[in-house]
């Protein structure tokens with residue numbers, strides 16, 4: 373079984389407050405995602421205006437091997453705008469919770485069902501493949517979602533997107549919702565998760581376990597508020613934890629992450645899973661000793677898969693093995709006493725400076741230690 377990634381870095385990712393890609397950046401990101409092997413890209417919102425549509429058309433003109441989607445509200449104006457955006461598929465979005473139907477649109481369920489039938493039908497007549505986007509699905513009556521899906525399918529939709537718009541799902545509930553939908557519906561099912569409680573990737577995996585065929589992701593987890601399910605996390609977690617290959621060139625993930633980091637102006641956290649600068653960096657003595665003996669001792673994810681490698685550093689939590697190994701790399705063989713003495717200096721240095729010592733600093737510690745030890749040695753020698 374393969375899971376289809378529908379990446380929305382260029383739509384929900386760009387909705388992250390303060391993020392605004394230039395046309396060149398959008399095109400570069402689309403190209404990078406396509407060469408990564410991402411089969412579907414949600415590239416923008418046609419109703420935003422001419423400029424947005426022009427960029428969407430420019431991406432379409434690249435003839436990338438990925439299917440392109442446009443995000444539209446379920447309304448005539450957005451569908452009309454999509455016609456000149458160059459995409460093959462539209463996500464027609466409808467809030468499906470009573471809360472949003474009433475308090476955002478001032479409408480009811482009957483109106484929603486009528487509009488689904490009408491606008492999905494029109495979109496199909498216009499030649500689009502259709503995904504019915506169920507906004508706020510997590511707070512909606514699941515039986516109503518089934519009715520909406522039925523209306524959408526009867527009008528020609530091929531897919532239903534279940535959006536956890538405000539990020540309030542947890543994996544067990546997500547699994548149950550998708551299992552239920554899967555048992556009732558014969559449509560492609562897509563999950564769109566937000567990370568408000570840090571569960572977007574977990575919820576995406578749970579949806580897949582429950583029957584989702586498509587997942588909506590963003591590079592670096594960019595997106596509204598706390599962001600969306602991160603592409604890189606979903607790809608690697610699905611592969612290693614669920615045995616599902618999404619057909620992505622994982623070695624190219626770091627460069628795409630860097631591209632989106634730069635274009636979005638949102639720095640990737642040092643400890644961000646998969647793509648953070650520090651996620652293969654080890655300092656703790658027991659871990660480093662274990663890695664040096666056999667790397668799988670402390671390796672959940674093999675950095676080779678991302679074209680990265682383990683990095684061992686010295687610091688407050690180092691042990692003697694790493695001290696000796698680091699000095700060996702400088703051509704200095706330490707005895708046990710020297711290793712311990714230098715470890716004390718390294719700990720003090722790291723606590724004071726909040727960083728690992730560089731080679732020149734290690735050499736200086738060693739020089740100081742030798743100077744300090746000289747008198748002792750000569751005293752010892754006389755004795």
Ligand SMILES: CC(=O)SCCNC(=O)CCNC(=O)[C@H](O)C(C)(C)COP(=O)(O)OP(=O)(O)OC[C@H]1O[C@@H](n2cnc3c(N)ncnc32)[C@H](O)[C@@H]1OP(=O)(O)O
Pocket residue numbers: 384387417419420444445446447465466467476477507537596
């Ligand atoms: C959960 C999500 O991520 S949804 C995607 C949200 N993305 C964005 O909003 C980013 C881009 N948005 C925009 O450029 C603008 O908001 C536009 C062009 C879409 C609309 O702009 P405006 O017409 O000026 O309206 P504004 O944004 O202030 O208000 C939204 C309108 O859309 C309506 N609306 C919201 N969702 C839907 C929907 N799914 N279907 C139909 N109408 C909707 C609202 O009720 C409101 O209509 P009203 O003016 O009749 O009250």
Ligand SMILES: O=C(O)CCC(=O)C(=O)O
Pocket residue numbers: 384463464465466504505506507508533535536537538564566
């Ligand atoms: O309806 C959709 O397509 C999903 C929209 C969205 O981004 C969300 O609900 O978070």
